[in-house]
Amino acid sequence: MAILLTALPAAALETFARSSLVIETAAGGHYRFDIELAETPMQQMQGLMFREKLAPDAGMLFLYDRPQPASFWMRNTLIPLDMIFIGADGKVVNIHQNAVPHSLDAVNSAGPVKGILEINGGMSARLGIRAGDRVLYKAFGTAK
Structure with missing residues (x-):
């Protein structure tokens, strides 16, 4: 299916529901992000591919039904990204900073x-x- 994404016209790309979340840091910071939700397999496969920019307070949240190891790559992704891996309790497990655009290297939780x-x-x-740090969002049972 990833091969199909490289040949699709922009009009055929997936659209995403929107929401927001807050990251609460141990140092007392509260940072709100307006997010798009990658919920379906096709949305998760596409992710932020083909985007030329992302607003400073924007992001995309990928959610799983149950906790599991995760692995991402940057195929057809044009901008560097930080990937914040989040446990079922909303705690940040690890962060991969500045993933390289177009890289096929695995980025793992x-x-x-x-x-x-x-x-x-x-x-x-x-x-x-x-x-x-803690992510405040309903899927993690941490929304305020």
Whole structure:
């Protein structure tokens, strides 16, 4: 199916539902992101492929039905991304910073995760987001 995505016209690309979440850092920061939800297999396969830019407060959240190891790549992704791997309890398990556009190298979670938040490359370092911080969102039972 990934091969199909490289040949699809822009009009055939998936559309995504929108929501928002907050990342609460151990240092007391609260950072709101307007997110798109990658819910279906086709949406998850497409992700942020073919995007030329992403707003500073934007991201895409990939959710799984149950916690599991996750692995991503950057095929057809034009912008560097930070991948924030999130456990079922909403805690950040690990972060891969500045994933390289077009790379086919696997980017892996450090353990089972329920979600992955992709944001602009370097943003997690700029905001001081680290493993152990908390994502406030209904899917993790942490929404306020």
